[in-house]
Amino acid sequence: MNKNRICLWYDGAALDAAQFYAATFPDSTVDAVHHAPVDYPAGKEGDVLTVEFTVMGIPCLGLNGGALFPHSEAFSFQVATDDQAETDRLWNAIIDNGGQASACGWCKDKWGLSWQITPRVLSNAIANPDRAAAKRAFEAMMQMSKIDIATIEAAVKG
Structure with missing residues (x-):
């Protein structure tokens, strides 16, 4: 044990x-x-x-x-993904198995457990020392359910 x-x-x-x-x-x-x-x-x-x-x-x-x-958003697993394919695969597995999409990369599995499917690109963008780039990435994320890496990268570039 x-x-x-x-x-x-x-x-x-x-x-x-x-x-x-x-x-x-x-x-x-x-x-x-x-x-x-x-x-x-x-x-x-x-x-x-x-x-x-x-x-x-x-x-x-x-x-x-x-x-x-019951489970609540007070606890979640945060999964750092390396690319869009991994992000899509994990997100879709949860959603397609009776789960529920939420905002900003969050979703719930069919048992109510919360998951954050978070591309490393997003985490790095929000922590960018260029505060304007970080702000643009954060604002882009706030419009998303599943995270789209290309949109985050475009937001960082301005």
Whole structure:
């Protein structure tokens, strides 16, 4: 067991979510599935209680705790992408699997977990020491749902 890991609360779908993450993101795996030894408030004996999984090298535990605590934007995975193809592939995988688009590179998967699919070009543009270029990149981003790298690069150039 890892000394520290992220615990994510699901309403009965921890295994489905972990399997999707493992199939979608590099360096991601489903590591172990544990079943409830007895009935509990959100399930029955033998149901999947917890799932140990890794998302892009980050150890996680999915807990099937019921509907009491839904995910919110207060927690998100931020994924740094290297090009438009990777940005599109990850964004589309989340959206096409029942997810929901949001603004500025944010989206939610079908279980309500938030993701930021953030091209490195965008992060670098916003941190540009040329404040006018950074402002133009930021303003361009604010108009987007999925990030378009070519538009960010054009905004930086002015």
